[in-house]
Amino acid sequence: MKKNTKINVKDLNLWYGEKQALHNLDVKLYENKITALIGPSGCGKSTFLRCLNRMNDLVDSAKIEGNVIIDGKNIYDKDVDEVSVRKRVGMVFQQPNPFPKSIYENIAYAPLKHGIVKKGSECDDLVEESLHGAGIWDEVKDSLKEPATGLSGGQQQRICIARTIAVKPDIILMDEPTSALDPISTEKIEALMLELKKKYTIVTVTHNMQQAARIADMTAFFHLGKLIEYDETETIFVNPKEKKTEDYITGRFG
Amino acid sequence: MSKEMNPFYDPSLKKRHLKDKLFKYFTISSLSISLIFLAIFLGDMIIKGSSAIQQTYIQVEVSYNEKSKKSYRKAVERKYINLLSRAALREIPMKMKNNPSLMGTKKLVWMLADDQVDMYMKEYYYKIKSRDLKTLKALIGDSRVEKKFNTIFFTHGDSKTPEYSGILSAMVGTILTLIVAMAVAFPIGVATAVYLEEFSSHGKWSQFLEVNINNLAAIPSILFGLLGLAIFINLFGFPRSSALVGGLTLALMTLPIIVVSSRAALRSVPASIRQAGYGLGLTKVQVVKDHVLPLAFPGIMTGSIIGLAQAMGETAPLIIVGMIAFIPDSPSSIMDAATVMPAQIFTWAGMPERAYIERTAAGILVLLTVLISLNALAVILRKKFEVKW
Amino acid sequence: MQTFETKNRNRHIQEDMIKYALILAATISILTTFGILFSILFEAIEFFKLKSFVYFFTGTEWSPGTVDSKFGALPIFAGTFIITLIAMSVALPIGLGSAIFMSEYATKTQRTILKPLLEVLAGIPTVVYGFFAAITVAPFIVNVCNSIGLEASFNSALASGVVMGIMIIPVISSLSDDVITAVPDSLRKGSLALGMTKSETIKDVVIPSAMPGIISAALLGISKALGETMIVVMAAGLRPNLSWNILEDMTTVTVRIVDSLVGDQAFNSPATLSAFALGLALFVVTLTLNIVSVRMIQKFKEKYKMSSL
Structure with missing residues (x-):
């Protein structure tokens, strides 16, 4: 597998108040690959994900040490603006969270604010392109003015993905994007992720090991805030090096 | 690393961050204005009232002597007459009557x-x-x-001479009025809450009741005054200006507050308590009376104290039912003409003499002290009896 | 063999009686509302038997004391409207700003200190605000205006409007704070993850989501301002004055109600009865505002499927 490092995490530690939630993480995440983060609840995989677009900055008690180097620049450097990090590193959440606005406004909101497009046909084109990109254009093209909150859960999640790619990020973080969805919607989102990785680097947290096996190129197994094992997905699932990983994969704990 | 080498350098963000800061300053200054006003206001009252x-x-x-018994003006040297309080001088003959041994003496x-x-x-x-x-x-x-x-301020009622006027009769009036108000509003309010929470079938009728109570809470207080005037005074013939009419009017205003807070208190009692009661074969009335109400009681009291504090500060409806009469002596029953503290403040505020201003402000300080104490009591009650289910 | 007790009739009668007593108590609130409505309505009808209904709402001359008394309430409504407008332009931005600070920026400790302080503002009796308006704010406005060459009345609409606005701040801030806090956090995160700044998130996502609740708070504030009595009785004028100049004295519905009822006129004179006609107008408007406000809050709750706020 040809691998270009997109995100280089070096010696990352994170505390919530007194409690250390991440311990000495060192990991390279690769361009145009899907990396799945797996592990039992509370293992730090979602916390780690939120370090990659500085969403942990929003938690007052969080203290972060170490480097997250994206395109050669540590995003925790003083001269880096967390807002511009989030422009480049998009995020999709566990629960679909479309804004209580129309479908069109949901997509157009951020690009307009960022000045990526101007109001009018330029913006219309971007909305269409993003909805196409999220594979939902055909379903909503006649109801762009309708509230996004009226859609089904799976559709809402794809609106959220469309909203994210409309900002033209390099990296998309997904925090258990299908755990709130039914199997058919899940399948659609998974297919979409495989499509998206051609253009973006994707890091996804998942509880569902079959999902990781189905879609991920790389898999990282977390336990108690530590990265236990990180390798190509096949290796992790077929031939894990660590006993803990094997126990988890085979369902002995978790 | 130079800006050009920083892949996250985005000059367009500068303006947005500035706007972000400005917005935050706007919210901080809004809150500060509210608090600064509170400080100015309290400071103003303390400065005006402390004297x-x-x-x-x-x-x-x-x-x-005999002369001064006939005319108080003869009791002191003439040149002092204008410097002394006329109201206090007027009391000299009365004092002699009560204490005959004073006759013929001179005293400093x-x-x-x-x-x-x-x-x-x-x-x-x-x-x-x-x-x-x-x-x-x-x-x-x-x-x-x-x-x-200034003992007079706390031991005397209203007077036409500012130096001789005090807040006592208004305090007594307030107490009488609030006793009437709570005696009516508390049982009815709690009973309404118990009915709505425990007995009603949550059908159309109780929905109607709920909407109605909600609307009652939003009716301007002055309209309750119109009700008091038209029904209690004109229809029932209760005495105007009396604590009875004022109390009944305030009771109706306090009712929604008590109902809403009592309902919240009843609702916070977990269903498991009720089920346990039924499991022991108790009837609904027994469950509510012996198990639910005692547990909800602190919450009900908290709400009632807050309602009481609100009623205590109410003025407009009481003016309409005539409780701004000049009341030098404390009322002795709820049928007597009475005034209340806020109404006394209103009356003094309208007086032309400068000396009334400090009394108005002092009256306000007394009223605020009582109100803040009541609210603090409610908070303490809530904290003390707060049960986490 | 054990059998079940037969139904105890006495106990049932007792239970039923208690239930009926409770229903009776609950009925009092309904009687009160209808009592207010009918007592005002009947006296208002008496008034309109004597004086023109149309002129009441369209006439511009209010002269209750004269022989040929006229009751055109338009200037009174206008004064009420203007003072309410002043109050809301003070209360809405400050109240909303305070609510946003408390729900979005303040730390937990700041919140626990600031919230009760704002509630103190809500607990101050209106007669106290009235005194403050009349004795401190109104002279201050007159002095400031004099120094810049303007003429202001000691009973200016501005003084009572501003103080009334301060009184309404906690009404707006407390309800707005509740609804803003109730907006799901996932929406904020969604917006921030798109690279929006905090203020953009608040302005474009949080506030629009909380809008029904904020409108409801504003309507409640307006209703409070319309019905507020003591501040205007003490600080605003008695003279019905149809003017846009907020430095002039103006009067309001509530002031005229108080003024016409604290005199010694016969109860059935048109001057006294006019209070009930004004009261009826006030009742209808505030009740409507409240009903709309409750609808808005329900809409907000449905939007986020909340059972209670």
Whole structure:
């Protein structure tokens, strides 16, 4: 597998108040690959994900040490603006969270604010392109003015993905994007992720090991805030090096 | 690393961050304005009202004899007459009547000074004739003028002379009125809440009741005054200005507050308590009376105290039912004409004499102290009995 | 063999009686509302038997004391409207700003200190605000205006409007704070993850989501301002004055109600009865505002499927 490092995490530690939630993480995440983060609840995989677009900055008690180097620049450097990090590193959440606005406004909101497009046909084109990109254009093209909150859960999640790619990020973080969805919607989102990785680097947290096996190129197994094992997905699932990983994969704990 | 090498450098963000800061400053200043106002307001009241803690007295020789018994003006040297409180002088004959042994004696007494003298001593604007002022200055030179603690303010009712007026009768009026109000509103309010929470079938009727209580809470207080006037006074013929009418009017206003807070308190009692009661074979009334109500009681009390505090500060409806009469003596029953503290404040605020301003502010401080204490009591009750289910 | 007790009739009668007593108590609130409505309505009808209904709402002359008394309430409504407008332009931005600070920026400790302080503002009796308006704010406005060459009345609409606005701040801030806090956090995160700044998130996502609740708070504030009595009785004028100049004295519905009822006129004179006609107008408007406000809050709750706020 040809691998270009997109995100280089070096010696990352994170505390919530007194409690250390991440311990000495060192990991390279690769361009145009899907990396799945797996592990039992509370293992730090979602916390780690939120370090990659500085969403942990929003938690007052969080203290972060170490480097997250994206395109050669540590995003925790003083001269880096967390807002511009989030422009480049998009995020999709566990629960679909479309804004209580129309479908069109949901997509157009951020690009307009960022000045990526101007109001009018330029913006219309971007909305269409993003909805196409999220594979939902055909379903909503006649109801762009309708509230996004009226859609089904799976559709809402794809609106959220469309909203994210409309900002033209390099990296998309997904925090258990299908755990709130039914199997058919899940399948659609998974297919979409495989499509998206051609253009973006994707890091996804998942509880569902079959999902990781189905879609991920790389898999990282977390336990108690530590990265236990990180390798190509096949290796992790077929031939894990660590006993803990094997126990988890085979369902002995978790 | 230079800006050009920083892949996250985005000059367009500068403006957005500036806007971000400005917005935050806007919210901070909004809150600050509210709090600064509160500070200005309390400071203003304390500055205006604190001087009322003391009242000026003048030491004069009072002669108790037949002449002064007939006319109080003869009791003191003539040149002092204008410097002394007329209302206090008027009491001299009465004092002699009550204490005949005084007859024929002369005594040095600290007499209450006239309000203008008091204003002069407190360095406010005053109006004293130059001849009287000369006498006063001589008295000050002899240290026969002193400011003492203003007991009159707390032991007397209203008076037409500012230096002799106090808040006692208004306090008594407030207490009587609130007793009536709570005696009516508390049982009815709690009963309504119990019905809505525990007995009603949550059908159309109780929905109607709920909407109705909600609307009642939003009706301007002055309209309750119109109700009191039209129904309690004109229809039922209750005495105007009485604590009875005022209390009934306030009761209706307090009712929604008590209902809403009691319902919240009842709702916070977990269903498991009720089920446990039914499991023991208790009837609904027994479960509610013996198990649910005692647990909800602190919450009900908290709400009722808050309702009480609100009723205590209410003025407009009471003015409409006539509770702004001039009441020098404390009412002795709920049928007597009475006034209440906020109404007394209103009356004093409208008086032309400067001396009433400090009394108004002092009255406000007394009222606010009581109100804040009541609210603090409610908070303490809530904290103390707060049960986490 | 054990059998079940037969139904105890006495106990049932007792239970039923208690239930009926409770229903009776609950009915009092309904009686009160209808009592207010009918007592005002009947006296208002008496008034309109004597004086023109149309002129009441369209006439511009209010002269209750004269022989040929006229009751055109338009200037009174206008005064009420203007003072309410002043109050809301003070209360809405400050109240909303305070609510946003408390729900979005303040730390937990700041919140626990600031919230009760704002509630103190809500607990101050209106007669106290009235005194403050009349004795401190109104003279201050007159002095400031004099120094810049303007003429202001000691009973200016501005003084009572501003103080009334301060009184309404906690009404707006407390309800707005509740609804803003109730907006799901996932929406904020969604917006921030798109690279929006905090203020953009608040302005474009949080506030629009909380809008029904904020409108409801504003309507409640308006209703409070319309019905507020003591501040205007003490600080605003008695003279019905149809003017846009907020430095002039103006009067309001509530002031005229109080003024016409604290005199010694006969109860059935048109001057006294006019209070009930004004009261009826006030009742209808505030009730409507409240009903709309409750609808808005329900809409907000449905939007986020909340059972209670």
